[in-house]
Amino acid sequence: MPKINASTVAEHRARQREALVGAAIDILVNEGAAAVTPAAVGARAGLARSSVYQYFDSTADLLVVIMQEAYRRSNEALAAAMAAADGPVERVEAFFTESLRLGAEGAHRPAAALMTADLHPACKEWLTALHLEQVAPFRAAVRDAGVPAPELTADLIAGMLHTALTAVDHGTPLDTVTERTLELVRRCLSPAGGTVHADDAGPA
Structure with a gap:
């Protein structure tokens, strides 16, 4: 069971999603759209690639x-x-x-x-x-x-x-x-x- 760093599961998921979006924006601005991949975004946010797919289906979805x-x-x-x-x-x-x-x-x-x-x-x-x-x-x-x-x-x-x-x-x-x-x-x-x-x- 993954550790939940929030008072509720919903809040935990919201924080993780926000972290992923922030990581994706950082990569986009500094490295370009081609660098925005689930693996890269997960790594930047400190999450496994499989975790990214719990929130976004694809790179296109992220963009x-x-x-x-x-x-x-x-x-x-x-x-x-x-x-x-x-x-x-x-x-x-x-x-x-x-x-x-x-x-x-x-x-x-x-x-x-x-x-x-x-x-x-x-x-x-x-x-x-x-x-x-x-x-x-x-x-x-x-x-x-x-x-x-x-x-x-x-x-x-x-x-x-x-x-x-x-x-x-x-x-x-x-x-x-x-x-x-x-x-x-x-x-x-x-x-x-x-x-x-x-x-x-x-x-x-």
Whole structure:
């Protein structure tokens, strides 16, 4: 009978599953999707390969769970940040601020690694759908801001976020990147595309 390191069997299984998911994410980010195998994940988590199959049927199953977990955690944080913001520009700012904070923690790396992995086309399509679901509130806020060509504007601003995340990854201080990015976002969303006065800009 395996030792149970929790007050209940259900809690024990939940902890083991979480440990396996964490190990799989670590391998994915640092070694690539091809390195995510039940044997490797079990070894990283300190469990036998046979134990892995009690929770996941295959490598593909592991990757699907990684996709779900990566987006679920980020989406919850983004939704909470945007819910606390007043007005469409402020919601965009909240989305960017929280995205950069999550990026500094490495939350975007599993999805980024999967985007470049040699996945089955159906998995690629699902990954794209998860990404579109995540950015939908941001794009809605851009539309609500009443800017010209809102879809194009959202695409262009999203490009800024990607660049900002790359800057954070490369070591530029989070506060510096966030402050400069929000300044540019406000300019893009101002009525005339010009300078937004402090009274109108919302929180930095």
